[in-house]
Amino acid sequence: MPKLNLKLSQRLATAFSVPLALLVFMGIVALDGIRTTNQGLETVYQDRVIPLQQLKAIADGYAVLVIDAVNKANGGSMSAEQALQSVQEAESLIAARWGSTWRRSSLRPSRR
Known part of the structure; x- marks a missing residue:
């Protein structure tokens, strides 16, 4: 392997720029x-937590009113x-809540 005749400043710049480029690349991958x-958690919240809160309101409405x-x-x-x-x-009231609970959800039809 031939030896590269680089100046000290060029060697130092290379020694710092290669790890820096790798660090930037890893940061981009981590942010992605x-x-x-975050998108997965948002989906869980919208498709599971909010309908669960609405189902609780439906159950409470049934228990209290009916x-x-x-x-x-x-x-x-x-x-x-x-x-x-x-x-x-x-x-x-229960019918209105029940319809809005599952209409907004992005669940598969088999899960509804």
Whole structure:
């Protein structure tokens, strides 16, 4: 292998620029990995956490509005007509939430 006759300044510049270029390349690759991870977490949040919060609201609406109306009607503190109206209101609220929960999601149809 022939020996390169480089000046000391050229050798020093090469010795610092090659690792610096590798460091910059590794930084770019790392930033791309962070971006990909962030997109994955955003997808998990949008497709899992938000629908779970909405399902909790649906379950709470069912427990509070429907069950409470039935118990009050059974106990006599609410008429059957009032209980029926309360149950119908709860059903419409639950149906609206249920539709918005899964319409916005990007889940595959088999997962919905």
